[in-house]
């Protein structure tokens with residue numbers, strides 16, 4: 001498969017190079033002698049049958065990180081994919097030095113990305129972001145779980161337990177943890193810019209059937225810049241769809 005793609009790309013490149021050389025008005029690119037026999041008018045050259053496919057070929061490596069290992073930045077946690085082990089606790093949790101309601105902990109890499117993103121929101125748009133919730137342990141999730149499976153995760157099934165997820169709000173508290181956060185300047189900025197810092201809006205408005213959760217415009221999951229960028233560019237908004245995993249509307 002990879003070999004075939006490479007051959008196609010090489011062939012396409014040759015077509016493009018040939019076309020460019022033929023169009024060169026100086027004739028230098030075609031070499032000595034070539035000009036005398038070469039057709040002079042663009043219309044006499046054979047037109048490329050297809051546009052070059054290079055731009056549309058997906059070279060993103062979807063196997064670069066594990067989807068199962070709880071220490072992987074790509075781990076997919078949903079109602080069919082609990083953390084393994086269920087009481088997993090990341091070993092590299094650090095305090096996240098940002099405005100907050102609850103003291104936020106995240107894994108180092110995600111914490112660094114949050115700090116950078118919050119600073120960018122301030123510098124680029126004058127917005128003050130705050131953490132409402134970040135890492136939550138199995139036992140913390142036991143206390144939070146309220147029996148409503150559309151709104152809260154059962155212990156061992158929460159993305160917050162990965163140490164890669166933060167519920168983000170405005171320092172003002174406007175629309176904290178509410179759907180109307182989507183319409184605040186902070187919510188709009190995060191929706192449009194989080195990917196640049198490696199975060200995805202994990203529970204999109206129209207994806208409850210896939211993710212199992214209602215729209216949560218405040219819940220951002222760190223997956224790293226390469227994956228967040230790829231999802232942004234391809235328009236695939238859920239990890240389940242991007243990786244071809246089963247939809248997880250309910251617990252199995």
Ligand SMILES: [Zn+2]
Pocket residue numbers: 160165166167216218219220
């Ligand atoms: Zn959340």
